[in-house]
Amino acid sequence: MEKQREAKKVRKPGKAWTAKTWLTHWVENVAPLAVSDNTVVGHRFAVRKHLIPGLGAHRLDRLKPEHIEIFYAKMQANGDYEVEPYSVQEVKRLLSAAEKHRNSARWAVALALGLRQGEVLGLEWDDVDLEGGFLLVRRSRHRPQYAHGCAEPCGRKAAGYCPQRRRTNPELSTTKSRAGRRAVGLPDQLLDLLRNHLKGQEKERAAAKRWQENRLVFPDEQGRSPSHRRDWAEWKDLLAEANVRDGRLHDARHTAATVLLILGVPERAVMGLMGWSTTAMAARYQHMVDGVRSSIAGQVDALIWAADDAAGDGAD
Known part of the structure; x- marks a missing residue:
């Protein structure tokens, strides 16, 4: 030039x-x-x-x-949504409510590890090492996209409602970015949940009249991967049952990321666990840390000092 x-x-x-x-x-x-x-x-x-x-x-x-x-x-x-992670007590209520349902470990994975919805729905047992204590994130399940398949115009504006619709994207694909492909360590309690979940799934498979073997970690009652919409609806039902404020499924991921930052996990390590490729993603969560940290500090204060006061009263 x-x-x-x-x-x-x-x-x-x-x-x-x-x-x-x-x-x-x-x-x-x-x-x-x-x-x-x-x-x-x-x-x-x-x-x-x-x-x-x-x-x-x-x-x-x-x-x-x-x-x-x-x-x-x-x-x-105009009321655009501002992210607010769930508190420790809210997470406990959600996990307690989830214990009453099949695939309960699905929500523990979301809240503790921060996996994206597509990553959770795409998990297979080959990705989970129950002995080594980690899982591999290497694929994602996609929301379906459709095109009209009708020879004559069907009159439906959205292709998804076309009687002869055809899917234009694959159901599963490997994660594109190197950051997205990652190994995630499993806490001991989550390992126990997954072991029990596997045993329950084996019983469910044996009792099912029809079972489509996909080796999925969180399938529906017939072994197939549930739709994103059904998964979302189950999350909303769980929030209501646990008496926890309404929120997006993605807020579970925000919660996991915020907890990691609160615990002082180095930013680079958090990026690896969450599958972020840039530090800008960590910055999006960082502004929420102070408020949640104060909330946790208050809970710790109430737990420790309330216990001390009770002990003191007993001594008197």
């Missing part, structure tokens, strides 16, 4: 892209090269639902930080 400048042959720049043009190009051509299909689906939703309506008309060369700050403030004013 310097030689072209000296020779006065530098080409004039083309028309500047708008944020809409760039975001559309990025989510269709750039993002799929580095992240999973599930993540791309989330990106597409965010681009279509929020970013393009809020920022899409701006030219990229004229997009300023204040534009993004105003956009973010509007989203918050």
